[in-house]
Amino acid sequence: MIINDPGSYLEVGGRPAVRFERIYEHPVDRVWRLVSDPAELARWFPSPQITIEPAAGGAITFSGDPVMPEATSTGRVLAFDPPRRFAFSWGGDELHFDLEPLDAGRTRFVLTNVLEARDTAARNAAGWDVCLAALDALAEDRAAEQPAWKPKYDAYVAAGLPSGAPIPGQGGA
Template sequence: MTTTTGSYLTLDDGRPGVRFTRTYEKPIDRVWRYVTDPVDLAHWFPSTFEAGELSPGATIRFFDDPNMPESVGTIVAAEPPRLFSFTWGGDELQYDLEERGDGGTHLTLTNVLLSADAAARNAAGWEVCLLALDAADRGAPLTEDHTGATPPWKELYDAYTALGFPSGAPVPGMDEES
């Protein structure tokens, strides 16, 4: 059985999104590096991430993703170590970090979607990426490619579609471009 941890939502402004929450036994400053440091991002984020500075309006470059062309995004918000948000491929990614009383950290990833039909596709992708982050957090090696349209992504996509997440958006690396 495939386990899904994401939720589909409509934000207050009407935009669609998918959201994931994780809890790490690490302090907030360490989890902040998981979502902002290129060395840590390489363990789980699907593209190489390069930013000169982490401040609103700064440009981020994304590259070395076998299923996506090189692209740029813009940092929307950066409030270390609690909030980091940026645009990527027409979507917005937001990481919210909250300290727990026991020294651990809650991480919430919200992917605000350009189009609702990307919900199942993106939820499956973030699920795979976050599984890789969870493994890196535990110090476990990543045993399979965490990008692309191959299992476990396909199983997760099918599971999210079965849960009623909107679907139908093209899948990079799987659907032919028109």
């Protein structure tokens, strides 16, 4: 991996969002599998059980996350354009995974989390930071480390990302 973007806050279509970018030393088809195949996605995504109807308008179901109050949630696939774009709703948020093939068999991966509420930016950025560390390890065929979430959250708050949303499983920020 060449770029390990720490995450940034922005607006997308007038809505708050957090964005991360990675460049992987793998062809776009391999990175696509890591982000769109339910078995691969479950290895780094917050929900360990995922089902996907791979077409715009299809259902995507998440379950098994021990810190989420609802055992199962269902969203909608917003875009499914292999191997370039996968987007879906998740609760009131939207997740956009955009891939771009680069020279020498590399791939740029951009994750944009369009947020339902502005005050979730620091919380979600810290969560994605932890999840993307697992994706990075998976892409690099190495054991994943489990980085601590709270120091990452504190760093995003200190960097000025909007905060204050409740923390699932902890009762508050």
